[in-house]
Amino acid sequence: MTSDEKRSLTLRDVSEASGVSEMTVSRVLRNRGDVSNATRERVLKTAKELGYVPNKIAGALASQRVNLVAVIIPSLSNMVFPEVLAGISQTLEETELQPVVGVTDYLPEKEEKVLYEMLSWRPSGVIIAGLEHTEAARAMLDASGIPVVEIMDVDGKPVDAMVGISHRRAGREMAKAILKAGYRNIAFLGTKMPLDHRARKRFEGFTEALAKGGVEIAEKEFYSGGSALAKGREMTAAVLDRNPDIDFLYFSNDMIGAGGLLYLLEKGIDVPGQIGLAGFNGVELLQGLPRQLATMDACRKEIGQKAAEIIAARVNDEDTDMVTELTPKISYGDTLKRR
Amino acid sequence: MTSDEKRSLTLRDVSEASGVSEMTVSRVLRNRGDVSNATRERVLKTAKELGYVPNKIAGALASQRVNLVAVIIPSLSNMVFPEVLAGISQTLEETELQPVVGVTDYLPEKEEKVLYEMLSWRPSGVIIAGLEHTEAARAMLDASGIPVVEIMDVDGKPVDAMVGISHRRAGREMAKAILKAGYRNIAFLGTKMPLDHRARKRFEGFTEALAKGGVEIAEKEFYSGGSALAKGREMTAAVLDRNPDIDFLYFSNDMIGAGGLLYLLEKGIDVPGQIGLAGFNGVELLQGLPRQLATMDACRKEIGQKAAEIIAARVNDEDTDMVTELTPKISYGDTLKRR
DNA sequence: CTGAAAGCGCTAACAG
DNA sequence: CTGTTAGCGCTTTCAG
16 A cells, blocks of 8 residues: 555656666557567566556647547437447447547537537547537537548538438438328428437428429427337327328337337227338337338448548548448338338 | 648647737636736637637646546446436536546456546546456556446445445345235346346346245246347247246346237237236336336436536545445336236 | 657746 | 746657
C-alpha cells in the first residue's frame, strides 16, 4: 500500500522501476522502433507488475492523434441504432479506431451540444445520423477538418460524405407495391415526430407515389410516447373505427405495425385479404409473430459498416466515394398481397 | 480559406485575435474567476467568430481532471442496458460528468480490454455491469483509485460499491408465486449463456425455491442466437412436445416469454388456466401483447440513476452507501394465476 | 538500439 | 481584473 492512493502510475514510475529510460519504456509499450528483447521483456514485466495503464490523454496530446470516432445518433432505445452501431464497431475493430457514441434524443440543440463536446476531444472522424443539422453544427463539422460521414439518409446535401438509403424512395416503393396489390383505401400511421426527418421523407414519398396512382391517403394517425406495440393497437382501432373501409395500413415502423397486426388477428380480420399491413425497418426482433409483417429493410448494419470503412480510409488519406446509396429490399411477409 | 486545413484552432489563436492573454481567454471560456464584462464579451465574440472548440485533451492533462464516467455493459441490443444507460445519462446530466459507454458482448476478455482502454483515458469513475470480472480487471479497478460502482446484481462481493437486485432472490420469489398458484409441472426456458451470471443466479434461486417446495424442474430448454420471439415459440413447442404435462413455463427474459405466449394462444391453450407463463425484466416494449405476460421488474432505470448518483457524490468526496439493493416487484399480468 | 531535449494546448499558482 | 511561469505525461526528433 503506497502513501498516495490518488495519483496513478506514470511512464516515469515504470522507467525507474525497470532502470530503463522513459523513452524506451514508451517504445516498448507501443511496440514502436527497435528495442532489444532483453529490455523489452524487462519493461513489460515491470509494467505489468506495477499495473501501469498508459495515460492516453498525455499520449494524445503529445502525438496529436486520437484514435476515436465520434458516433452521433438520435436514440438507443430504438433497435435500429444499436444495429448501426454494431456495424460500425465491427468494422472499426479491424483498425485502431474506436467508436464513442453520443445520443441526441432527436433534438437539434442537443445534437449541437453533443457534437461540440465530442469535437473537443479531437476525434479522428465523425459519423452522424441524418442530414439535417443546425447551422452551427454544420459549421463545426465543416471546420473540424476531419472526415465526416452522415448516415441513414441520402435525400439531401452532405457536409462531407454520406451513406444511407433514400427514404423518399422507400416510401414510393412501398406505395407502388401496395397499389399493385390492389389496395385503394390506405391509411398511414406513424409517430408524431416532426424532427424525425426520415419518417417524414418516407411519408412524403409515399403520398407522392399514391397520388401518381390517383389515390389519396384515406386516414392518418400519429402517436407519441408509450409502448409502441400498444400504440399500434390503439391507433389501428381508432383508424378502423373512423373509417371501416380502410383496406391497408402503412406504419412508420415495425413495432407499431406488429401492434396493429395483433389487433387485426384478434378481431378475426382476414390479413392480408381484407386488410393489408406494412411497416418499416425489417427488425429481426419481430420474427416469431403469428404472421410475418411486410416491411422494408433499412440496411442498418451495412450503413454502419460502410460509414466506418469510409472513416478508416479517410484517416489513412485514401479517397472514398462521397455518396453511397444502399437500396432497401421490400419483404412481403404475410401481410401484403404479392400482386 | 486558410492555408492549413488540418491544424485546429488553439487558445493562442483566440488570444491573438482578441488581444487578450491566453490565460484570460481560458478564464472566459471556462467562466472561472473574475473577468471584466468588456473583455469577456470580446473574447466570446472572437472565439465564436473563429469557431474555436476547446481542446479537452490538453485541458484534461493540465487540470488532471476528466469529467468522463466509463460505463461498461454487456450489450446494447437487449433493451435492458439502454434503459440503465438512460437512467445514468439522466442523472449525470445534472452534473458536469458525461457517460462514455463500452460494450463487452458478455466476454470477460473483452471486458478486460474495454476497461483497460477506458481507464487509459483516466475517467472520473466507472460503472460496470455485474460482479464477475477477470482477476486482471478487478486489479485494474482496484488500482484505479477512482469510484467504481458495479451494477445490476448484488449477489457477490463488490470491488467498491454496488447497486442492483438479487437475481437469486428474484428467482426464488417467482418460484414461490408459481407454487402458490398451484402449478407443479414447471419448465425453465432460457439462453444458453454460461457467461450471463445474472440469468444463472435467477435459475439457481428458482430451482432452490422449487426444491424447498418439493418440486423439481420438469423440463429445461436453452437457446442461443436468432430472434428471441421466434426462439420462444420454438422452445415452447419443443418443451410441450417432450412433456405435455407441463403447466408452467418460466422464461429467462420477456422476449422469449412473449414468443411462448403467442404460440400457446395460437394453439388455443388456456392461459393461465392450463398453462401459466412468466418472464423477466418487465420490458415496456411488450405492453400491447394479447395478454400481459407475468414478469418481474429489474429496476433498470433506478439502478442507472442510483449508480450515477453514487459516482457523482464520490467525485465530490461525499460518502455513499456501499451496497444498494433494490427490490423488484412481481407483476402477475394475465399469465400467472393470482393464487 | 538507447537517451536527451523540446514541446503538444491547456490550466494551477502566483504575481502584479 | 490580468498576466507570467511552470508544468500535466507522453511522444517526436535528433543525437549518440
